[in-house]
Amino acid sequence: MITLTVNGKVHQTEVDTNEVLIDTLRRLGYKSVKRGCETANCGLCTVLLDDKAILSCSLLSLRADGKHILTLEGVREEAKLLGGFLAEQGGEQCGYCTPGLMMNTIAMKRELVDPTDEEIAHYLMGNLCRCSGYVSQLRAIRQYLEV
Amino acid sequence: MKFVGRQFKKIDSSAITSGKPIYTDDLAAADALIVKVLRSPHAHAIIEEIDVSRAEAQPGVEIVLTHKDVPKTRFTLAGQSYPEPSPYDQLILDSKVRYVGDAVAIVAAQTETQAENALKRIKVTYKKLEPVLDFETAIDHPSIIHDEEVHFNLPQHVGGQDTKRNIMASYGFSFGEDIETTLADCDVTLERAYYMQAAAQSMMETFRSYTYLDARDRLCVITSTQVPFHIKRQLARALEMSPSKIRVIKPRIGGGFGAKQTSESEIYPAIVTLKTGKPAKIVYTRKETFSSSNSRHAMRITVRIGADRSGRIRAIDLHSLSDQGAYGHHGFTTVKLTGEKSIPLYNKLEAAKFSADVVYTNKLKAGAFRGYGATQGTFALESAINELADRLEIDPVDIRQMNIVQEGETTLAFDKLIESSKLDRCIETGAKMIGWHDKPRRRVMEDGTIRATGMAITMQGSGIANIDNATAIIKLNETGDLSLFISASDNGMGTDTVLVQLAAETLKVDPDEITLIAADTDLTPYDPGSYASSGAYVTGMAVVNACNDLKNKMTEMAAAYWNVPPAEVEQKDGAIYHKDTRLPFIDLGRILSVGPSGGTLVGTGSFGHPASPPPYMAGFADINYDPKTGLVKVVDYVGVVDCGTVINPALATVQAESGVVQGIGYALYEDVQYGPTGQLFTNNFLQYKIPTRPDIAQVRIAFEESYEPSGPYGAKSIGEVVINTSAPAIQSAIHAATGRYLYHLPMKPEAILFGEK
CATH class of the missing domain: 1.10.150.120 ([2Fe-2S]-binding domain)
Known part of the structure; x- marks a missing residue:
């Protein structure tokens, strides 16, 4: 169980150990986050993590535990x-x-x-x-x- | 005009820029089965045994399908009007695989991990066959790629197909005088062979499709496609079911560029849903998109050209050899455009000839990619014209102005009556913008790098002559607003928006009063789809016709209501007028919604045309060449386009900018590369480089509008013509910088420095 604050809303959610943040965010309904590759080349999945732009395809969801995330919806x-x-x-x-x-x-x-x-x-x-x-x-x- | 030629945001822009869930995967049900496909590791092999028992036993696995489980009717998935000029040469799953990445088995499971685990547990025994990898030796190769019975819709004497010799198509045309005699009589002749590589369309949204059964057990397919109607027809054939049981819906699409003119992904979740009754979806990885879909046709084009000493071009002969890959999608038609959309640029010709061979190889199948053969043909012919101009010591601009086709002429090659052209003005304006006559073509800069210019011209078509036909329907709602039903299959470029502008212009109403309903085979009228540069021109004219039909019906209805002659009734500003009496649409709608004389007014319009009016473009490249590294950067690119009337200036400009930039990628670095056994090396964005922001400096676009009498308010197409000039203009600039002519794309630094191998 991890805690994510997405666009100001607190989510507590189970994640797999190998799950990446893009998949967690899409599962939680933040469908603006898109995937265009598997090699961290395209930038489509960019979100802000504690105000810093990151590729959400390249961050394990576990590592986002307790963080604030902004997507386009927010x-x-x-x-x-x-x-x-x-x-x-x-x-x-x-x-x-x-x-x-x-x-x-x-x-x-x-x-x-x-x-x-x-x-x-x-x-x-x-x-x-x-x-x-x-x-x-x-x-x-x-x-x-x-x- | 009030709406045509005016600035107008895309009607879907606020949904797009606020991140609304409007794309295929956003719409799929959360419980949809995840579909994955096992891909062949071999370029050419027979499946001797396939054991799926361990895969089926995996937790969460719903179904595993092999060639034993699928219908045996061969089909094509090339999105073309029936009868498709592409061979019916594939099955959903076959006992023979024909390229690395070909489909071997289909798995559906509850989760992606489960589906992937199941794929790993399918045991396949292959009997490897000798692959055909070099397209120049494919004809009469001892390995036959399609040794089964293949159905061709084109008769043999038209298509020239001979699968036993790996020939998918072979044909030719001659125009005017005898080509050999004319060439022999020319003061100067040139013969050159050009090699154009395959290239990946690389739209940001990979292939994906979602399927489910509706309340009446019909197969519904929500899919990222350019061709919903073709998919419906082709799924029905492949799945051996009635088309009445299939509905295809196109949501917002994350780019296509032709890739999605082939139905790549729909068939897999469709068969899973039919077999299980459950919703299913497939989302291609980027790797699958590179290695198991389609690319531009790699080609070798041999150009022979003859001119007199004054620069008059008297004869052009083109022979195109096209690498089709494993399946015959778009093979016949793509290669045809290498000649049909290049040679008619020049019209002082006495003789012209075009011939082509399309060959099967054991590689990724080729398909449609913006430009569709014209891109390859333009590189070959324009590079040859530039070299000829150098040989004759004539300025490349001047040799064009001397020889190009003029408005009102009928072309010798392919017999086209050109009713609209400002190509001469495009060249003149482009030359002025780049400063062609104000500076030497080669300048050495202070840091030792070299700046150099080059140019090329091109044409394309607007829809497919005598084939494309689109219908539009517009309905006056009882609330006075309008519903416009079309199926042009906008995949990002703004076709839907342009169609609303055309409807608003024709009916003289606020565009906000028009709701567009697009591309749903249950609801909207037939349209071939988004390809062949047909949206604004073909569907656009259908919309104009539909609106005029509705306009007539509304004025007749109002005239009857007022009991006055229809000729005295006029329609404007969202209302019907008789002298000073005004009947707003909303009142007309209310009158029509009640009683015995009521009814819903519906305007319908169709459009197809016996010609495909060419848009034109002149492109000028200004490059910076570093002689230490061989690196070329395009520092300024000027494109001047004649697309007829510009309907939406911002969207037309972006079309041109994006075409130029895709063309720069094709010219300099985009390259589909294979290993010695046919495995694709370039299967991700690390290996396959598309232009990034720092690669692109200045791109400047201008328009020289002609008036195309057959098009909506004088418009022609713009979507494809814009990609064609980049490669030959850059080739010419590289020659100006280095003195070296390059005959292979992409033109990489090592070739520029040390020559081609």
Whole structure:
């Protein structure tokens, strides 16, 4: 039995010893968390663990015991703002990588001050997207960073 | 226009950007059985024995299926209109495996761990056969990949198939004068062979399907697909059941790029649900998606080209050899586009010839990938044209402007009447944007790296001529709002949104009044699906036709109600008008909802076309080349597109940007690689590199809009044409930088530095 605080809500749940956090979160109903690979390459499963962006596919759920987790469902205001900019550019496209990208972008905004385009690209390098070609997302992220 | 050409967010954007559960796996029941497939470790083998007793005895295992348990009707899972031009050459499970990753057995269990444990306990005895791995020696190889009886819908004299020789298709076309005589008469000729690799579509959502029986015991399939109607028909054939017992629903899709134009995953949970009566789902791993689905066709294209000294291109001959892999999905049609969507770019021709051979090999089957053969054909032909221009000492821009097809012409090759083209303007604008004439094509920078430019042009189609036909239905609800039923199968690019814009434009109503209901074979009208660049053009025109039909019905109804001539009645702003009298839709709906003269007004519209109007694009690459490492980075890419009328500028721009970027990946690093016994090396994102954010610098898109008379408000397609110019434009820039022509994709640093092997 572990205790997870997800988006402010406390969950007590049984987990297998080899279960990873993405599977626990999806089982608890946080379906925004997506999986795109098994090799920690795609960034789709990014969530915030104690305010730090992590890949939820690469963390045993047991190690998240007692921690605070934020998923896209739990950041409504910021998601609305960033999501609005993405949508204006058409940069959300299929949307499958969007939750992970948005969580990492939110973490970046908290961490970096006035990042250059290159710094943004490097910070978000681990968030793959096949639909957009990235440039529309960069335009949206720039707008988001400016507000 | 009020809605066409205006900024308009995707109708699903707020659901997407708030993380709503709208994709296949989000919708599956928590108690669905987990389905897993045992995959062949051998490229070519007969299954001599298969023992599943230990797997069946595992806790939680519901069912284990082998080739002994499945129907024996062969089928194709290529998502194409009936009768499919792809051979019926596969079974759900076969006693012969034809590539590493081919399906051997199906397991369904309560949990994923249980299913995986069961897979490990299936004992298979294989008799290994010699695999055919090199597509250039596949024809008449002693190993025959399909020695069984294969049904082809195309007659032999059309398709040229001969499975006993590993030939899936073989055919050709000639246009104009005799090609040999014309080539012999040319001042300059060039013959080159180009090799284009397979490539993985790499959509972020892997294949997945969820199946259950509904209240009437019908098989319901919620699946991540581009082709729901084709899947319904093909499942019925493969499972030997009536199509009336199958419903296919497409939810939101996490990308497809053609991969999901083949029904990869549906069949496995479907047969489990039919056999057990229980809901079931399969979610492909990324590894399975790379190694057990489909990729772009690897090809060798031989180009022969002849011109006179002034640069007039008189003859083009293309021969394409296409590596089909183990099963014949999309083989005939993909290779056809290598010629059909490249040669007609040039129209001062006296002679043109196109021929093709498609061969089976013991590798991952090839399928559809954005560009669908045009990408390979464009690389070959455009690279050859650039080399020819260099030989003639003519600027690549000038040789295009001298030779390209013009609006109003009929092409010699493939006989296409071009009713809309601004290709000349695309080239002119692109050259201006990249500064083509303002700087030398090769510049040495202060740090010793080299900047260089290159360019290419391309075309595609809009829907499949004489084959694609879509229907749309729009219904006036009694509450005055509208329901639009379509099946265009948006898989992320925004087709649904564009269709709502077209409906709003035609009916002159607020788009918020229109609810779109999409891609459910029980509810929505037939549409081939999301492929062949057909969404905005084919389904779009069906929507316009449906809305006009409804408009006529509404005005007739209002005219009768007012007892005035229909010609005096007009429809705008969500209402019907007769002079100053206004009848809002909501009032019309209320009037129609009661009494003997009531009824629901429904507009229907269909669209199919005898032509496939080509969109055009000119692409210009500005690269930075490091002569110390051989590394190439595209620092600026300009794409200028003629997709006819731009319906949604932001979405069209993103289509173009993403196509350019996928094309950069194809040009420089994406590579499907096999080991000596046919095992796939590149089965994850560590080995198979798609572009990441730091790889992509500036991509600039502009539009030169022509007006396509057959399209909705003048629109053509954009989805595929945008991927084609990157590789040849970069190839030309690499030559400008290094003096070296490369003939193999991807163009890796070692080849650029030391030459191709």
